[in-house]
Amino acid sequence: xxxxxxxxxxxxxxxxxxxxxxxxxxxxxREQGRLxxxxxxxxKSGGAYLLRAADLDEARAxxxxxxxxxxxxxxxxxxxxxxx
Numbered sequence: 001x002x003x004x005x006x007x008x009x010x011x012x013x014x015x016x017x018x019x020x021x022x023x024x025x026x027x028x029x030r031e032q033g034r035l036x037x038x039x040x041x042x043x044k045s046g047g048a049y050l051l052r053a054a055d056l057d058e059a060r061a062x063x064x065x066x067x068x069x070x071x072x073x074x075x076x077x078x079x080x081x082x083x084x
Contacts, residue, residue: 002059003036003052004050004051004081005050005051006066007046007048008047008074009075010074011075013073014073022066026038029051034051034052034062035052056078063078
């Protein structure tokens with residue numbers, strides 16, 4: 001499995017009610033062994049998480065199931081990350 005960095009940036013219509021469902025989503029990924037790291041940015045503009053997936057398509061599919069994306073609260077970008 002490869003690593004994929006998901007950057008989630010809050011949009012003007014960010015809905016704070018989605019924070020709980022987003023955390024539950026991340027917890028489920030962690031239980032599946034798909035999530036390595038996650039956290040918010042100190043300036044409250046968004047956050048990032050590190051996924052494990054077979055390929056970029058799978059990583060995008062996982063990230064696009066995030067409630068932050070589904071509700072239009074945040075823009076999510078997914079990058080294959082070749083960190084050492």
